[in-house]
Amino acid sequence: MRCFLIVLDSVGIGAAPDAADYGDMGANTLAHTAQAAGPLSLPVMASLGLGNIPALIPGGVAIDGVPACDRPQGAFGAMQEVSRGKDTTTGHWEMAGLFLEDGFGLFPPGPPAFPKELVEAFESATSRRITANRAASGTRIIAELGEQHMRDGSWIAYTSADSVFQIAAHEEVIPLEELYDACRIARELCNRYRIGRVIARPFIGKPGAFIRTDNRRDFSFPLPEPTVLDKLCENGVDVITVGKLDDVFLNSGITEAIHLENNPDAQAAVLDLAHKGRQGMIFVNLIDFDMRYGHRRNPEGYARCLEDADTFLGELLGMLDNSDVLIVTADHGNDPTFKGTDHTREFVPLLVAGPQVSPGPLGVRNGFYDVAQSVASFFKIPEMLFGKSFL
Numbered sequence: 001m002r003c004f005l006i007v008l009d010s011v012g013i014g015a016a017p018d019a020a021d022y023g024d025m026g027a028n029t030l031a032h033t034a035q036a037a038g039p040l041s042l043p044v045m046a047s048l049g050l051g052n053i054p055a056l057i058p059g060g061v062a063i064d065g066v067p068a069c070d071r072p073q074g075a076f077g078a079m080q081e082v083s084r085g086k087d088t089t090t091g092h093w094e095m096a097g098l099f100l101e102d103g104f105g106l107f108p109p110g111p112p113a114f115p116k117e118l119v120e121a122f123e124s125a126t127s128r129r130i131t132a133n134r135a136a137s138g139t140r141i142i143a144e145l146g147e148q149h150m151r152d153g154s155w156i157a158y159t160s161a162d163s164v165f166q167i168a169a170h171e172e173v174i175p176l177e178e179l180y181d182a183c184r185i186a187r188e189l190c191n192r193y194r195i196g197r198v199i200a201r202p203f204i205g206k207p208g209a210f211i212r213t214d215n216r217r218d219f220s221f222p223l224p225e226p227t228v229l230d231k232l233c234e235n236g237v238d239v240i241t242v243g244k245l246d247d248v249f250l251n252s253g254i255t256e257a258i259h260l261e262n263n264p265d266a267q268a269a270v271l272d273l274a275h276k277g278r279q280g281m282i283f284v285n286l287i288d289f290d291m292r293y294g295h296r297r298n299p300e301g302y303a304r305c306l307e308d309a310d311t312f313l314g315e316l317l318g319m320l321d322n323s324d325v326l327i328v329t330a331d332h333g334n335d336p337t338f339k340g341t342d343h344t345r346e347f348v349p350l351l352v353a354g355p356q357v358s359p360g361p362l363g364v365r366n367g368f369y370d371v372a373q374s375v376a377s378f379f380k381i382p383e384m385l386f387g388k389s390f391l
Helices: 029-037 043-048 088-095 116-126 138-152 176-193 228-234 263-275 288-294 299-317 370-378
Strands: 002-008 075-080 130-135 155-159 164-170 197-206 209-212 217-220 239-243 256-259 280-286 325-329 348-353 360-366
Touching: 002 088, 002 263, 002 299, 002 370, 029 299, 043 299, 043 348, 116 130, 116 155, 116 176, 130 138, 138 155, 138 164, 138 197, 138 209, 164 176, 176 197, 176 217, 228 239, 228 280, 228 370, 239 263, 263 280, 263 299, 288 299, 299 325, 325 370, 348 360
Parallel strands: 002 280, 002 325, 075 360, 130 155, 164 197, 239 256, 239 280
Antiparallel strands: 075 348, 155 164, 197 209, 197 217, 325 348
């Protein structure tokens, strides 16, 4: 008995009703990617009902190349986030059953972005000063300040519209473990500001040709209460995470973590788990949509990534047993055609498939935590505090 929960990181499907509060009116990751990169070829997700979802959403926009299906093979719907925020941590935590009414704190764009006392404490504890100290695109700030960093060994510390304190360092200038230790220090210092994540952003290369590596690590704010992952483990159900989810959930409620920072490796790991017949909850984050293409405003790359994921989902569907279920969704939007470089507050798609799933519409779900409630009902463990099961 297995539940595969696949999160297509940042694959939104239209501006949420409160998008204006975030400056995201008009955002639509899937529809705009299809418009900018040409019709999408997503036959597997289309067969499950992806093209049927826009008709369920107020002001929904058809996805070029993904028409509505007359006889979908899966259950389909959309989910609206109710917690405050549009970041990875908020989206995944709500999906796991939590409700963050107040949301996480944000740093101003600056400069300076960070409070003086935070900067002084961090520099004193790490014996290195920081540069940047403002909101910035990660790749651009490395290109701008990487050469200086290589000369003086300073931290490149920056934020964004999300609740983050990010630290970039060249792997040949500052060893990875020193960078991770600095992030742990920053994590403790940032707790008083309710910052969602401290992120290590290592890179390599030479000036003019810097490249971020897959050695990124996320250090999340402490979990406020148990999630469905914890409750599954308490009830004897294995929880296997693939991707960066061990960082997002601070290794809580996880039986085995397969930490990977790119889609191809994560997809291969999931297929291997399916082939081996591993049982329980298999929770997967596919990060490339967001990290490589959404933030970098690259709709062509985003489209290719979607099509690769569609092929992967087709393979996975063919490996499901009679007692298995597949849930495909996202944690927020990141429209690669939108202004700026940040996430977008959007509805996210919901596709559910498996031999025992009844095809048809699931409507618009009020809260990502319907996923947690559905997982709880699937494994027959006690109900979660929030959400309604769609299974």
